[in-house]
Amino acid sequence: MTKQRTKSLPIPPQTGFVKILHGLIIISLSIMIGSGLQIYNATPVFGGKNGWTFPKWATLGDWLAGGRNWHFTTMWVFAFTLLIYGIYIFLTQRWKRKFVSGQDLQALKVGQNPKRRTYAWHRLVYTGIIPVLLLAIGSGLAMYKPAQLHWLSGLFINWQILRTVHFMTVPISLLFILVHIIMGIRSGGIRLTQSMFRP
Amino acid sequence: MSNLNRRQAIQLLGMSSIGYLLGSCSNDLTTQVGNLSEPLNQSFGELLVRPQHLIPNFSARAINPKALLINTYDLTPEINPINYKLVVDGEVKFPTELNLFNLKKLPFASIIMQHVCVEGWAAVVQWGGIRLRDLAQMVQPKDDVRYVLFESADKYTDSWDLASAIHPQTLLAYQMNGQPLPIKNGAPVRLAAPIKLGYKQSKWVTKISFVSQIPKGGKGYWEEQGYEWFAGI
Incomplete structure (x- = not known):
């Protein structure tokens, strides 16, 4: 068991901070996509009012106004998570090697x-x-x-x-x-x- | 290897269950989420509205009459232009009633702007009419006025923040794409402004009230059903 472990590649240590940001991105991006498809369905980008729409299970927010509620709330979480990540990799110089x-x-x-x-x-x-x-x-x-x-x-x-x-x-x-x-x-x-x- | 695949599968299941849980969220939660960000989003929207900040006109070549879809919540009212009267009242020094002849005496203004519908479509349109700010100057709203209420002949209602209403590009239009405003587009008079979504731009406007508070239930037809009130773009 020990022998096997030394053979495998070393796992890079992830800081807790990065794990939190990664989790926030997963959650906020999922909400952005689900609510975005809800908004898409009001007037499909392809084909306009007669265009194909996404099935209900892929959408979030029940109707257009609900989808917009989720989209325009979560956008702040999504954008600020990315911003904080950007500042973090800049300050810690991680951008040079990551x-x-x-x-x-x-x-x-x-x-x-x-x-x-x-x-x-x-x-x-x-x-x-x-x-x-x-x-x-x-x-x-x-x-x-x-x-x-x-x-x-x-x-x-x-x-x-x-x-x-x-x-x-x-x-x-x-x-x-x-x-x-x-x-x-x-x-x-x-x-x-x-x-x-x-x- | 098969062990690894099973764990992979379990992790993937975990991820898709996030989507499933969110998808089955009740309508209540959706409303709460909206209420959570509305003050922030409104402040952001208000910050962008500046009286001196004009939105550039689109080029006349960009006008696309076919792209302007007609959305009406109920009936299309037929208004005899001869009998038409616009009531301007509320907390103002000089409440008034204007017929079309007197309304058209106010200075003419024209814009070529993008009409953006909440549904996601947009159309470039030319609107001609009078500035709402000229009308405000005429009736002199009192100091504590913060909102403007609009009533239409089809019973559609809406309400705006004062800053957006007296923005120099907010028009009461009676002309569209160089022609007299068609009935289905809001004749004789409708709102037209580049800085608000389409559902804020009431058609067939018959009454404008300057007020210090929006009465309960009076935010507007769509806003009372859950659409965002500020709706600045």
């Missing part, structure tokens, strides 16, 4: 070690989701206050493009969650996944 690096890209190009390649792929993927989450907030804010923040909504050219961009962050996030779970297990085993949830 995200995808030139070495990772090198490993992907010429590396032969499959473990190293999986690790590099995973770092690339979870670095890539950060701009997507920021885009979700930016495009969301542009739709929430399109007149007052006209300089922001103007970046998205028109309303339909703005809605499409905001919506596309949903399938991208869902795909990311799936890949993140699988690659986390492949690079560090279930113990790596557990290390993010266990107190």
Whole structure:
């Protein structure tokens, strides 16, 4: 048993602070997606009033006003969690080593070690989701206050493009969650996944 | 390996159960969640409304009449423009009644703005009419006035914060896309402002009251059913 343990990869220690932020992101992103699909259903982005709508089990808030209640409450939790995480990785200098690096890209190009390649792929993927989450907030804010923040909504050219961009962050996030779970297990085993949830 | 897969499956089940629990939340909780953030969201909205901060006009080429859907909660009232009267009252120094002829004597203003519906669609529209602030100047609201109530011929009601109502781009429109305002769009007179959602923009307006308090149950038709009151965009 002891022998086996020394063989497996060391599990990176997660600080309690990061575990809390990670948990908050899981909860708030789930609420944002569920309530967002509720809002989507009032006028589908694709096909307008005659477009396909999401089934009720995928939505949160019972009706449009309810979905908006959840969406415009949880947006603060979601945005501030990301902001606090940003300040944290900046102050602790973690941004220098936690995200995808030139070495990772090198490993992907010429590396032969499959473990190293999986690790590099995973770092690339979870670095890539950060701009997507920021885009979700930016495009969301542009739709929430399109007149007052006209300089922001103007970046998205028109309303339909703005809605499409905001919506596309949903399938991208869902795909990311799936890949993140699988690659986390492949690079560090279930113990790596557990290390993010266990107190 | 199979052991690992089982644990994986259990974890995934745990995650999807979060969604299930949230999905089956009662309507009550949804209302409470809304009440929790409404003061914060309202303050944020109020912070953005500044009288000197004008929303830039859209270009005339962006006007898309087909995109402007018609949402009406009940009947479409037919109003004879000759008999039409707009009552302006409340806590004001000079309450008044205006017919269309007198209303159109006030300075004309035009905007090309994006009409944003709470349902998620939007349409660029040109509106022409008078500024609500000019009307306010005429009747002189008293110092403690904070809200403006609107009544429509179809019994639709709404209420606004004073700052948004007297914003220079808040119009009482009688013209749309260069033509006289069609009946289905609110003729003879409707609200049009780039800074509020569509359900705040009452059609067929017949009465405007400047008040210091919103009477109980008088926030507005949709607001009383659970839609956000401030609804600034």
